[in-house]
Amino acid sequence: MEIKLNNINFGEKTVKIESNSVTELLEKLSLNDDSVILVGKDGKIYTKDQSIREGDEINVVEVFSGG
Amino acid sequence: MECEICGSEAVISTNNGTLCAEHFKQRFEEITLSTIKRYGLIKKGERIAVANSGGKDSLSLLYILSKYFKKSNEIVSITIDEGIKGYRDKTIEIMKDYCNKYEVEYKIYSYKDFAGRTMDSITKTRTGIPCSACGVLRRYLINYAASEVHADKVATAHNMDDEAENVIMNLVQNDIDKMVRLGAYSGIIKEKGFVPRIKPFLFLNEKETMLFSMLNGINAIHTPCPYAGMGFRGLISRKIKQMETEFTGSKRNVINAMLEIKKGYSADSGIKMNKCRYCGFPSANDICEACKLKEELVKSPVV
Numbered sequence: 001m002e003i004k005l006n007n008i009n010f011g012e013k014t015v016k017i018e019s020n021s022v023t024e025l026l027e028k029l030s031l032n033d034d035s036v037i038l039v040g041k042d043g044k045i046y047t048k049d050q051s052i053r054e055g056d057e058i059n060v061v062e063v064f065s066g067g
Numbered sequence: 068m069e070c071e072i073c074g075s076e077a078v079i080s081t082n083n084g085t086l087c088a089e090h091f092k093q094r095f096e097e098i099t100l101s102t103i104k105r106y107g108l109i110k111k112g113e114r115i116a117v118a119n120s121g122g123k124d125s126l127s128l129l130y131i132l133s134k135y136f137k138k139s140n141e142i143v144s145i146t147i148d149e150g151i152k153g154y155r156d157k158t159i160e161i162m163k164d165y166c167n168k169y170e171v172e173y174k175i176y177s178y179k180d181f182a183g184r185t186m187d188s189i190t191k192t193r194t195g196i197p198c199s200a201c202g203v204l205r206r207y208l209i210n211y212a213a214s215e216v217h218a219d220k221v222a223t224a225h226n227m228d229d230e231a232e233n234v235i236m237n238l239v240q241n242d243i244d245k246m247v248r249l250g251a252y253s254g255i256i257k258e259k260g261f262v263p264r265i266k267p268f269l270f271l272n273e274k275e276t277m278l279f280s281m282l283n284g285i286n287a288i289h290t291p292c293p294y295a296g297m298g299f300r301g302l303i304s305r306k307i308k309q310m311e312t313e314f315t316g317s318k319r320n321v322i323n324a325m326l327e328i329k330k331g332y333s334a335d336s337g338i339k340m341n342k343c344r345y346c347g348f349p350s351a352n353d354i355c356e357a358c359k360l361k362e363e364l365v366k367s368p369v370v
Contacts, residue, residue, distance in 0.1 A: 008290055032312035034081075034274055035305075037281070045078040045088075045278070047068050061281075063274045064291035065229060065304055 003052055005029075007060040020051040029060065037061040078282075081272050082316040088282050095279045099131050099267045106251040108265040109220070111139045116218035116262070118209050119144040119173070120155070121162030122288075123280040124224035128268060130285060132222060133169055145212040145221070147205050148177035150185020154293055161286055176212045178204050182361045184369060186294070192367045196298035200360060207357030210348065213262035223253075225266045228273035231318040232303045234325045239299075247332040249325055260342075260349045272311075272318065 001020060006012050017024045026033060026048065038046040041057040052058070068077040070087035077085045084094055103109050109132075117132060119125040132142055144166050149155050159175065166173040179185050182204060190197045213221035230249060237246035253264040268276060279285075295301070310317045342348070343355035350356075 032308045034272070034311040035308040037274065037278055039281075047077055047080055049068050061277070062291075063277050063308070065232070065273060065295060 001052070001054045004055075004057040005060055006057070007062070009062070017052070020053065022046050022048045022050050022052060025052060025058075031060070031062075035063050037063060079275065079278055081275060082319050083271065083275065091275075092279065092282055095271060095275060096131055096134075098270055099128075100135060102251055102270055103265075103267050106265075108222075108252060108267060109136060109140060113219040114141040114143065114217060115265075116143050116145045116213040116216055116221045118213075118221055118223045119146050119162055119166075121146065121158030121160070121165070123285065124226060124268065124273075124276045126162070126165055126285045127276055127280045127283070128222060128224040129165070129169075129171065130283065131267070133171060142171060143216050143218065144171050144173035145209065145216060145218075146173060146175045147208045147212070148175055148179070149201060149205065150178050150187055151292065151294070152185075152187055154290070155186075157288055161288065164286070174212060174216055176208050176215075178208070181208060181211075181357075182364050184364050188369060189364065190294065192369075193364075197294040198298060198300060201294070203356045203360050207348070207355065209264075210260075210262055211346075214260065214348075218262055220263050220265050222265050222267060224268050224276070226268040226271050226273050226276050227318045227322060228304065228307060230266070230269055230325075231307050231321040232300060234321050235303050235307070236299065239303075243328070246325060247329045250329055260347070269322065270319070 002014050002016055003025065004012070004014050015025070015028055017028055022038065026036065033048045039059045039061055040046065046052070046058065068080050068085050069075065070077050070090050071085050072090045073087060075087045078088050079086060079091055083098060086094055109115060115132060115136065117125065117129045119129055129142070129144060136142060144162065146159060146162055148159060162173065186197065186201055189200055193200055209221060209223070233249055234246055237243070251266050251269045253266060296304070307318060340349045340351065341353060343350040343358055344353050345358040346355060348355060
């Protein structure tokens with residue numbers, strides 16, 4: 001399944017994952033659940049156990065120190 | 068995952084709970100208030116300076132302190148302008164908008180005014196990671212600013228991730244004296260000129276702080292400092308997040324261990340304070356770190 005992603009560092013990109021799981025997506029991006037907030041186009045926030053649907057567009061907001 | 072309170076779809080799952088948006092916001096405020104109560108961080112009538120960069124964490128802190136303490140306390144916002152173009156100038160505008168909108172008094176203090184140099188300029192002539200020089204100047208100016216606005220305490224938005232990083236860094240550097248100055252009520256030294264620092268977000272994760280600001284529509288830019296993530300702290304920060312993902316509660320355990328060790332130290336356990344020869348503020352040495360750095364910067368060429 002193809003997922004469209006947007007991130008301040010890597011910009012826009014499409015990634016392919018085998019399953020529909022957030023955990024697999026995070027592994028593919030080499031990100032930890034504690035270091036990221038995944039926000040859908042409609043404002044939905046994805047937790048690591050949730051499913052992603054084909055065509056979902058996700059903003060990958062990285063958790064950073066400071067501010 | 069379902070919210071442990073109402074069963075609706077959860078937006079977060081941490082050691083502080085698995086919660087939907089509404090119950091998460093509620094829990095976040097409850098944890099902040101319980102930390103304040105448990106450690107006696109804010110007493111009625113005290114003037115509290117909030118160290119406010121205009122970023123996600125400090126605006127969230129200002130939001131909660133204004134919401135719950137504006138009637139019983141005076142809240143003033145202090146901002147340190149490091150001089151980081153394209154970053155701090157943006158957050159300062161956000162900070163001003165927020166303070167103007169919610170009628171919070173604010174003051175800005177800059178590296179340029181204190182040391183004659185911006186952070187951008189310092190990085191061009193000084194070797195080593197920028198965070199070490201920046202940390203010295205920021206800590207000094209936060210205390211200076213808090214003194215100048217006659218604050219009884221200065222509240223910072225340091226969270227569990229920041230504190231766990233500090234604990235591990237101090238352990239790796241075998242600096243227990245420095246480590247025991249951490250905690251919700253920071254500094255075990257009682258000294259005139261030191262404004263006590265309080266950390267109401269001590270038991271909240273960085274991810275929670277970020278999510279709280281997003282869910283409350285706090286208009287913060289969600290981008291890190293361009294100089295962040297380098298060196299030892301950057302490494303520890305990444306490792307801690309990895310550790311927390313694999314072993315939920317690790318950060319909390321690191322902090323709890325530090326708090327246990329801290330119990331064995333008294334307020335005057337071996338740390339002798341002088342006054343800085345130049346600025347007169349408390350210092351462990353004849354000249355404080357900030358004035359030493361200022362001296363070095365004045366001698367180096369301005370770029």
